[in-house]
Amino acid sequence: MTELNLNNLTSDFPLLNKLMALEEVVWFNPNVTTLEQGLPYVGMDETDIHDASLRLQRFAPYLAKAFPETQLSNGIIESELVDIPTMKTALEAHCQLPIKGRLMMKKDSHLPISGSIKARGGIYEVLTHAEKLAFEAGLLSESDDYSKLLEPEFRDFFKQYSIAVGSTGNLGMSIGIMSAKLGFTVSVHMSADARAWKKNKLREHGVNVVEYEQDYGVAVEQGRKEAEQDPSCFFIDDENSKTLFLGYSVAGERLKQQFEQQQIVVDKAHPLFVYLPCGVGGGPGGIAFGLKMAFGDHVHCLFAEPTHSPCMLLGVHTGLHDEIAVQDLGIDNLTAADGLAVGRASGFVGRAMERLLDGYYTLTDERMYQLLGELNLAEGIKLEPSALAGMPGAIHVEHNSEYLTSLGIDDTTLANSTHLVWATGGGMVPEQEMAAYLAKSSV
Numbered sequence: 001m002t003e004l005n006l007n008n009l010t011s012d013f014p015l016l017n018k019l020m021a022l023e024e025v026v027w028f029n030p031n032v033t034t035l036e037q038g039l040p041y042v043g044m045d046e047t048d049i050h051d052a053s054l055r056l057q058r059f060a061p062y063l064a065k066a067f068p069e070t071q072l073s074n075g076i077i078e079s080e081l082v083d084i085p086t087m088k089t090a091l092e093a094h095c096q097l098p099i100k101g102r103l104m105m106k107k108d109s110h111l112p113i114s115g116s117i118k119a120r121g122g123i124y125e126v127l128t129h130a131e132k133l134a135f136e137a138g139l140l141s142e143s144d145d146y147s148k149l150l151e152p153e154f155r156d157f158f159k160q161y162s163i164a165v166g167s168t169g170n171l172g173m174s175i176g177i178m179s180a181k182l183g184f185t186v187s188v189h190m191s192a193d194a195r196a197w198k199k200n201k202l203r204e205h206g207v208n209v210v211e212y213e214q215d216y217g218v219a220v221e222q223g224r225k226e227a228e229q230d231p232s233c234f235f236i237d238d239e240n241s242k243t244l245f246l247g248y249s250v251a252g253e254r255l256k257q258q259f260e261q262q263q264i265v266v267d268k269a270h271p272l273f274v275y276l277p278c279g280v281g282g283g284p285g286g287i288a289f290g291l292k293m294a295f296g297d298h299v300h301c302l303f304a305e306p307t308h309s310p311c312m313l314l315g316v317h318t319g320l321h322d323e324i325a326v327q328d329l330g331i332d333n334l335t336a337a338d339g340l341a342v343g344r345a346s347g348f349v350g351r352a353m354e355r356l357l358d359g360y361y362t363l364t365d366e367r368m369y370q371l372l373g374e375l376n377l378a379e380g381i382k383l384e385p386s387a388l389a390g391m392p393g394a395i396h397v398e399h400n401s402e403y404l405t406s407l408g409i410d411d412t413t414l415a416n417s418t419h420l421v422w423a424t425g426g427g428m429v430p431e432q433e434m435a436a437y438l439a440k441s442s443v
Ligand SMILES: *Cc1c(COP(=O)(O)O)cnc(C)c1O
Pocket: 116, 117, 118, 170, 171, 277, 278, 279, 280, 281, 282, 283, 284, 285, 338, 339, 340, 384, 386, 387, 424, 425, 426
């Protein structure tokens, strides 16, 4: 890593002054391109998404039995798409600005098994690894009914292998619960900000939880080191994993189906704007990739980050990607938003996706708490703070005339648009913990 010259950097990128002042900022990406022009840089395409989708279908009979909560959806881990009209009114009042389009929410917060967006990527990566090991051992083939993985023979087989991951909480939950269920020996390296209830829940599942007093970056590095010393250990690399990314990307075709079922049109005259909370970037990046493949240039994705952890905005805006961390600017990376407390973004995701993302914005923890209370009051939906990061997105989009003009979107088109807030977590937060969250909102 080269020595950063902060003075040069802030004169080249004046927006950084606002980041350092912890102000809420919005940055629309001047270098956004069409899917056709941007796709070659992703290095993956629809064949890869299709492959991931088929793998999840193969595992569905197993998941339906291993996790009864997925029985209704036949072992497919998917979330609801809901309208939030009362919240729209509350948001308009909160920001004192109108929203012309429709406001909807994707409830990954309530995904089965682990109650967060990580039930997509994290679980998919564990399943991919398990399948590979079982194939190599000649214990399983693609045409088998995968519910045979419930048999003790498989648990004994997987017990010889271990899995390790570094996490701020939710990734550890997904990987820990899924790995332990299959029979793997699993260690989750948790950063200081990880909640006690998540650690306890993992221990109940027989997961080895290793705690750190430092942040996510340190937990990941320690996890990586430990795994390197053990050849039977597979380290899940949140920052660089294409497998995780592809697990998330399947959300695109699933959402397209849900839109069709609800007869919501997405086309040039009916654009779709999606607001995704971003930590290291794999979740929102993979989902944005899937959305682009499903809806083409009619979907516009924006990433949302805490003012104290704007790592992806910083990396993409400066073009330095993972060569810069928010701490290099003196930003502390301290936020109540679990999953978003990441100082250095994934270079892989930033470089792959930067041409396909319309913009980035930040918001304060106070605003997340406020919106958390408002959403509960308006819609009776309870989320964890990070999951509210997508909520102000519609306001930013609808009230930036320069951006709308660049897209050729007029008032009529705006009125026909859909704003989708990707709610990323909160479904498993214990009641007491939720009461404490709600108490931080003045609603
Ligand atoms: C992990 C997480 C995110 C962001 O995902 P990344 O892949 O880290 O960018 C957003 N919200 C919640 C609740 C998360 O747990």
